[in-house]
Amino acid sequence: MSFEGEASLAEALPPKRRTAWRALRRDPMGMTGAVLVGTFVFLALLAPWIAPYDPAKIDVLNKFQSPDWNHLLGTDHLGRDLLSRIIWGARVALGIAITATGVAGAIGLILGLIAGFGPRWLDAILVLLFDSFSSLPMIMFALAIITVLGPGTQTLILVIVIISIPGYARLIRAQTLSLRMADYIQAERAIGASSARIILRHLLPNVVGPLVILLSMDIPVVIMLEAGLSYLGFGVKPPTPSWGNILYDGYTSLRAAPNMVIVAGAPLVLCTIGFTFLGEGLRDALDPKLKLRVRR
Amino acid sequence: MLAYAIKRILLAIVILIVVMLGMFTMVFVIPGDPASVALGPRATPELKALLIARMGLDQPLGAQIVHFFSSVLHGDLGIDVWSQRPVLDVILEVFPQTLLLGVVSLSWALVGGVALGCLAVVWRDTIADRVLGVLSVSMISVPSFVIALYSLLIFSVWLGWLPAIGAGEKGDFGSQFRALILPSFAIGITWVGYLARLVRASMLEVMSANHIRTARAFGLPEGRVIMRYALRIAIVPTIAIIAIGFGSILSSAVFVETVFSRPGIGTLITGAVEKRNYPVVMGTVLFMTAFYLLVVTSADLLIAKLDPRVRDVLRG
Amino acid sequence: MSVPLLAIRDLTVRYQSNDGAVEALRGVSMRAEAGEVVGIVGESGCGKSTLVAALIALLAANAEISAGTVELQGRDILRRTAAEKRALRGAEIAMVFQDSMTAFSPVLTLGTQLVDFQHNLPNLTRQDKLARAKTMLAKVGIADPALCLGRFPHQLSGGMRQRAAVAAALLMSPQVLVADEPTTALDVTMEAQILHLLRSLRAEINGTILIVTHHLGVIGELCDRVYVMYAGEVVEEATVDDLYHAPRHPYTRALIDCDPAHLATRTAVLPTIPGRPPSLVSPPKGCAFAPRCTLADAQCHSIRPPRVHISPSQAALCHKVAL
Numbered sequence: 001m002s003f004e005g006e007a008s009l010a011e012a013l014p015p016k017r018r019t020a021w022r023a024l025r026r027d028p029m030g031m032t033g034a035v036l037v038g039t040f041v042f043l044a045l046l047a048p049w050i051a052p053y054d055p056a057k058i059d060v061l062n063k064f065q066s067p068d069w070n071h072l073l074g075t076d077h078l079g080r081d082l083l084s085r086i087i088w089g090a091r092v093a094l095g096i097a098i099t100a101t102g103v104a105g106a107i108g109l110i111l112g113l114i115a116g117f118g119p120r121w122l123d124a125i126l127v128l129l130f131d132s133f134s135s136l137p138m139i140m141f142a143l144a145i146i147t148v149l150g151p152g153t154q155t156l157i158l159v160i161v162i163i164s165i166p167g168y169a170r171l172i173r174a175q176t177l178s179l180r181m182a183d184y185i186q187a188e189r190a191i192g193a194s195s196a197r198i199i200l201r202h203l204l205p206n207v208v209g210p211l212v213i214l215l216s217m218d219i220p221v222v223i224m225l226e227a228g229l230s231y232l233g234f235g236v237k238p239p240t241p242s243w244g245n246i247l248y249d250g251y252t253s254l255r256a257a258p259n260m261v262i263v264a265g266a267p268l269v270l271c272t273i274g275f276t277f278l279g280e281g282l283r284d285a286l287d288p289k290l291k292l293r294v295r296r
Numbered sequence: 297m298l299a300y301a302i303k304r305i306l307l308a309i310v311i312l313i314v315v316m317l318g319m320f321t322m323v324f325v326i327p328g329d330p331a332s333v334a335l336g337p338r339a340t341p342e343l344k345a346l347l348i349a350r351m352g353l354d355q356p357l358g359a360q361i362v363h364f365f366s367s368v369l370h371g372d373l374g375i376d377v378w379s380q381r382p383v384l385d386v387i388l389e390v391f392p393q394t395l396l397l398g399v400v401s402l403s404w405a406l407v408g409g410v411a412l413g414c415l416a417v418v419w420r421d422t423i424a425d426r427v428l429g430v431l432s433v434s435m436i437s438v439p440s441f442v443i444a445l446y447s448l449l450i451f452s453v454w455l456g457w458l459p460a461i462g463a464g465e466k467g468d469f470g471s472q473f474r475a476l477i478l479p480s481f482a483i484g485i486t487w488v489g490y491l492a493r494l495v496r497a498s499m500l501e502v503m504s505a506n507h508i509r510t511a512r513a514f515g516l517p518e519g520r521v522i523m524r525y526a527l528r529i530a531i532v533p534t535i536a537i538i539a540i541g542f543g544s545i546l547s548s549a550v551f552v553e554t555v556f557s558r559p560g561i562g563t564l565i566t567g568a569v570e571k572r573n574y575p576v577v578m579g580t581v582l583f584m585t586a587f588y589l590l591v592v593t594s595a596d597l598l599i600a601k602l603d604p605r606v607r608d609v610l611r612g
Numbered sequence: 613m614s615v616p617l618l619a620i621r622d623l624t625v626r627y628q629s630n631d632g633a634v635e636a637l638r639g640v641s642m643r644a645e646a647g648e649v650v651g652i653v654g655e656s657g658c659g660k661s662t663l664v665a666a667l668i669a670l671l672a673a674n675a676e677i678s679a680g681t682v683e684l685q686g687r688d689i690l691r692r693t694a695a696e697k698r699a700l701r702g703a704e705i706a707m708v709f710q711d712s713m714t715a716f717s718p719v720l721t722l723g724t725q726l727v728d729f730q731h732n733l734p735n736l737t738r739q740d741k742l743a744r745a746k747t748m749l750a751k752v753g754i755a756d757p758a759l760c761l762g763r764f765p766h767q768l769s770g771g772m773r774q775r776a777a778v779a780a781a782l783l784m785s786p787q788v789l790v791a792d793e794p795t796t797a798l799d800v801t802m803e804a805q806i807l808h809l810l811r812s813l814r815a816e817i818n819g820t821i822l823i824v825t826h827h828l829g830v831i832g833e834l835c836d837r838v839y840v841m842y843a844g845e846v847v848e849e850a851t852v853d854d855l856y857h858a859p860r861h862p863y864t865r866a867l868i869d870c871d872p873a874h875l876a877t878r879t880a881v882l883p884t885i886p887g888r889p890p891s892l893v894s895p896p897k898g899c900a901f902a903p904r905c906t907l908a909d910a911q912c913h914s915i916r917p918p919r920v921h922i923s924p925s926q927a928a929l930c931h932k933v934a935l
Contacts, residue, residue: 513709516728528719603719605766
């Protein structure tokens with residue numbers, strides 16, 4: 001229902017030109033996310049320099065230490081410093097997540113473009129493939145590939161890439177299709193613009209926003225998947241620290257040193273929350289359909 | 297409605313076939329001969345020969361595919377290398393446990409989610425609503441197995457209230473129930489927030505829609521306006537999400553079962569992966585895919601029944 | 613003078629918004645008798661929608677009725693209990709909505725909804741109500757009513773839907789029928805059909821019809837008397853003839869002059885009224901139209917204009933009513 005004041009309200013409001021960044025800055029949730037993400041990226045990048053100990057250094061005499069000044073977060077069942085392991089874990093988690101989603105995004109972009117611009121039969125096949133992939137419970141599929149290829153970091157990345165591709169491909173495809181139908185594109189075609197030009201000038205700018213949002217929403221899922229698979233022993237192989245590995249060590253040592261579980265779970269939780277908040281914030285900021293907020 | 301139903305079911309079948317083909321080709325993608333892979337490192341030459349003959353691995357590709365499909369359709373998903381029992385039996389033995397866990401978690405999440413969602417609508421734009429919103433978003437992101445671990449720590453190890461392991465004694469409903477609480481909580485809690493937000497958004501959008509205004513303008517009692525006009529529309533996206541979410545719940549179940557050492561598909565498949573028990577892994581994946589497709593297709597049909605606009609849309 | 617069927621007296625409605633209080637209606641007075649067709653014309657933002665909402669006592673939650681009444685046969689409908697208001701809607705006062713596509717629920721058949729709208733008739737069975745609905749659909753010119761009843765709104769054409777909306781409003785034989793922009797969402801052909809329909813139904817309807825629109829042509833086709841609204845006020849009221857041939861308020865004059873149908877000479881640029889309606893967050897001190905009026909002077913900008921009665925049937929809110 002359009003109520004009466006709307007026309008005059010529109011005049012009273014500040015001009016609509018508002019960059020996404022400024023919108024994000026005013027959103028406490030988004031900013032919290034950005035801060036968290038920034039912290040973890042920082043930790044990941046500078047791990048070799050800021051981690052106090054070598055994460056693989058075994059010191060059995062000091063096992064299961066509670067947090068103290070030597071070991072800020074304590075040690076694990078092999079005497080390794082937990083803080084260092086967690087910092088390196090951030091490097092592993094983010095490294096894998098960003099690599100995998102980056103590759104998946106790129107391949108998804110290409111496939112989506114093909115599906116959108118290509119002949120209809122190709123599109124139909126690709127859509128069928130995408131739907132089939134989404135029909136598999138993700139984890140089952142991952143486990144199947146791991147059985148065949150054997151566990152390890154490379155398999156893990158491959159699995160994540162394959163699972164993530166349909167999501168990106170679908171998005172790009174949807175954008176491409178709706179763009180094809182758009183009037184102004186038909187107009188451009190009518191004056192002889194090539195597909196390449198259309199892609200570069202119109203599709204990519206339009207697609208960047210949703211793609212970035214999907215990426216930032218996908219990364220926490222990937223981080224969780226990696227942690228989960230490492231927890232089960234199918235992901236990153238020890239002694240390389242992964243938050244999942246550390247959680248598993250904590251689980252087996254639950255009664256002896258419960259703090260391990262707490263300490264390993266926290267960064268995982270914070271990191272995923274950070275990315276999710278950031279993603280939500282970005283989505284709110286980049287959404288062109290920001291509705292007029294009126295106090296009801 | 298009927299035309300749509302047929303189309304939908306056919307699509308599900310086609311997808312299942314594609315997945316089966318995919319599973320089948322994986323055997324050929326990997327290095328080494330299929331029999332060794334299928335049987336793993338414990339394979340003796342006799343066992344290998346048996347498998348090759350049984351699975352027809354020495355036959356041409358076309359024949360193998362036919363053989364594969366026909367066996368699956370007969371319910372023969374292969375033989376579990378370790379226990380020498382049919383894979384399907386092994387699966388069906390543990391599946392009910394996982395199903396139970398999934399259903400309980402989902403019910404939990406639904407009740408909590410719908411209640412919180414409706415509350416959020418009533419309280420909209422108040423502080424409580426915003427706090428709820430933040431909490432909901434946070435909960436979606438937290439991995440359920442981490443919650444499982446934390447709750448295990450708090451409620452089993454420290455407080456000793458609830459069991460840490462297993463699914464309870466057979467026949468003892470009480471112990472089974474208690475064993476369900478923590479795992480279903482761990483899985484359900486991540487969904488409560490999501491569902492609450494979804495219900496809230498749907499209800500708000502619907503309540504301000506024009507046809508609600510019309511219904512009110514004709515003096516219809518508010519109760520009927522909400523139940524017949526608003527809820528019927530608002531519930532559609534919820535059903536869709538739940539169906540898809542079921543897959544996510546099953547995935548969570550895999551982890552949560554291992555944390556609590558509950559028998560179920562999760563422990564089955566992780567054990568099988570560890571031992572490279574390929575028939576079991578493949579069989580489980582196929583089984584779960586079929587089940588998931590069943591759930592999603594049923595949900596789609598239910599949605600089409602509730603919202604007739606869906607039926608006329610051809611799949612793009 | 614007997615009590616008019618519908619009387620709006622001095623209605624003032626305010627909305628609370630993020631930017632302060634918006635005065636959507638400022639002292640609006642109107643009346644309508646049985647057998648009349650009354651038009652309410654004005655541009656977007658003039659207060660039409662608020663007026664319509666007030667008529668069916670369905671104002672938004674953040675609306676505040678600062679003053680005035682809406683009286684049906686002498687009784688104020690705005691200050692009744694919620695149950696009483698609900699009993700009025702659809703039965704005594706019914707609305708034909710502007711956008712028939714979204715007005716009907718997409719998930720229920722037309723028949724179900726039309727039966728629902730007759731909920732005030734508890735003694736009839738569902739079959740009876742369906743039969744009544746069928747008769748009404750035939751009356752509004754729908755060729756196969758039985759088929760329509762079983763359809764969903766999105767399966768009907770725009771013209772049929774709009775006719776169905778009219779039928780829905782007439783189901784309970786209301787005393788006041790409010791048509792909110794009845795032709796705005798339609799193309800020209802359908803517009804002509806609906807106008808024809810409304811004209812032919814005049815004889816059937818015992819009460820009064822209110823047509824709310826921004827389209828002068830529709831007013832000309834259907835109405836007996838017209839109220840012109842601007843910035844939340846009634847700036848002129850007149851019979852249709854007087855409005856077209858002897859408008860007294862500068863705004864009305866400008867509107868008529870700008871109507872493309874009335875252009876005397878060919879022109880490359882369509883005439884418009886320069887400027888925009890004022891913000892209602894802080895209502896202007898003087899005449900609301902003064903900033904855009906060619907006749908305005910200092911008095912117009914600072915003092916609210918009086919209502920000048922030019923004849924028993926015509927009045928204008930202006931300092932400079934040309935006499």
